[in-house]
Amino acid sequence: MFNHTENTNKYLNKVTNGNCKEVLAEFDANTIDLVITSPPYDDLRDYTKEAKWNYKSFQEIAKQLFRVMKPGGVVVWVVGDKVDKGNKSLTSFRQALYFQEIGFNMFDVIIYEKAGSGPPHKNRYFNTYEYMFVLSKGQPKTINLLKDKQNKWANCATYGNVTKREKDGTLTDKGRKIVNEMGVRTNIWKYTNGKGFATKDEIAYQHPAIFPEKLVQDHILSWSNEGDIILDPFGGSGTVAKKAIELKRQWISIEISKEYCEIAEKRIKSVLCTTKLSL
Ligand SMILES: C[S@@+](CC[C@H](N)C(=O)[O-])C[C@H]1O[C@@H](n2cnc3c(N)ncnc32)[C@H](O)[C@@H]1O
Numbered sequence: 001m002f003n004h005t006e007n008t009n010k011y012l013n014k015v016t017n018g019n020c021k022e023v024l025a026e027f028d029a030n031t032i033d034l035v036i037t038s039p040p041y042d043d044l045r046d047y048t049k050e051a052k053w054n055y056k057s058f059q060e061i062a063k064q065l066f067r068v069m070k071p072g073g074v075v076v077w078v079v080g081d082k083v084d085k086g087n088k089s090l091t092s093f094r095q096a097l098y099f100q101e102i103g104f105n106m107f108d109v110i111i112y113e114k115a116g117s118g119p120p121h122k123n124r125y126f127n128t129y130e131y132m133f134v135l136s137k138g139q140p141k142t143i144n145l146l147k148d149k150q151n152k153w154a155n156c157a158t159y160g161n162v163t164k165r166e167k168d169g170t171l172t173d174k175g176r177k178i179v180n181e182m183g184v185r186t187n188i189w190k191y192t193n194g195k196g197f198a199t200k201d202e203i204a205y206q207h208p209a210i211f212p213e214k215l216v217q218d219h220i221l222s223w224s225n226e227g228d229i230i231l232d233p234f235g236g237s238g239t240v241a242k243k244a245i246e247l248k249r250q251w252i253s254i255e256i257s258k259e260y261c262e263i264a265e266k267r268i269k270s271v272l273c274t275t276k277l278s279l
Contacts, residue, residue, distance in 0.1 A: 003028070003031070004028040004031075005028055005031050006028070008027045008229070008252075010026075011023070011026075011254075012250055012252060013251060014252065015255065015268065016254045017255060017258050017261045020234065020254040021057060021060050024065070024254070028068070029067050029068060031068055031070065032073055033070055033073050033229050033230065034074050034223050034230045034231070034249075035065060035073075035074070035076065035230070035231045035232070036076045036211075036220070037231075037232045037234050038078040038079065038209070038211060038234060038236075039058065039061075041081070055094070058095060058098070062099055062102060063102055066102050066103055066137065068231075070141070071137055072140055072142070074137075074140050074142075074224075075104065075133075075135040076132055076134055076223070077095065077096075077099070077132070077133040077135060078131070078132050078133075079091070079092045079131055079133070080092065083124075083127075095133075096109075099133065106135060107139075107140055109131060109133055109134070110131075110188070110189055111129050112130045112131070112132050113188055113191070114128050114129065114130070114191065115128075115192040115193065115197075116192060116193050132189070143223070146185050146222060147182045147183060147185070149182060149185040151182060151183045153179040154181045155179065156179055157176035157178055161173050161175060161176055189215065191214055192212065193212050197212070198210050198211065198213065199212070203263055203266050203270075204237040204263065204267060210237050211236075213243055216240055217247065220244065220249060224249055226248040227250065229249070229250045230244045230250065230251050231252045231253075232251075232252070232254070233254045237260060237263045238265070240253065241264060245268065245272060245275060
């Protein structure tokens with residue numbers, strides 16, 4: 001099947017200043033391998049006057065994302081909820097269910113545990129997590145599970161001898177299973193966030209809500225290969241673009257605020273200098 005890519009290619013390896021709802025409408029269908037993004041959370045922050053963020057704009061953007069993803073492409077949607085007068089918005093859940101309604105699989109829900117939480121609240125437990133919805137268009141085409149969990153029983157034969165039941169009902173001894181040093185991690189991922197921890201890149205902190213670089217790196221490694229196209233439609237300070245360059249992927253960053261685009265461009269220039277690549 002011949003696939004058009006020329007419209008999407010116009011945005012490749014660039015920061016585009018615009019509303020992602022409109023910019024994504026220009027993309028060819030089935031052209032993006034991976035999205036890692038974090039939208040505005042309810043109305044917790046006023047990013048810009050230009051974009052009205054509400055459930056309707058979310059729905060339009062979600063439909064565009066489904067259209068532009070390649071079959072097997074993955075969207076990582078990082079989101080938290082506002083608490084208003086003791087009531088959690090659960091906008092995250094509404095969004096998750098809507099993604100399923102329009103055709104995405106909810107491949108996994110990974111918890112982003114934040115090592116640095118805000119000040120304690122007088123009558124509520126510390127809020128230390130956000131959701132990372134891992135959505136896929138069909139089954140994910142790339143899965144490279146990260147094996148960085150130290151196994152408690154490493155180098156031991158913990159399960160006794162492994163046996164196999166033969167067709168005639170007898171058991172064959174297959175010997176001892178030695179547990180590997182490192183195993184696949186769980187789906188709770190912990191990162192140190194906040195100023196001085198999410199990145200060493202001082203300029204990024206001019207944006208109020210940056211991703212920890214390691215979080216982005218872990219998703220890029222899990223769901224993409226070198227050369228793949230990675231999109232952040234709410235690009236902010238350009239963390240996804242920066243990590244994509246370092247990990248030899250192609251990237252597209254869309255951001256509505258001109259000021260944040262400038263921050264992203266500075267970060268990207270600096271990483272291109274250190275990696276000796278060019279735009
Ligand atoms: C949670 S922040 C993302 C920060 C980013 N992950 C980073 O590491 O810097 C959300 C961003 O989306 C931008 N934004 C809000 N509505 C938008 C829209 N309709 N189109 C494009 N960007 C938008 C905001 O200006 C803000 O920078």
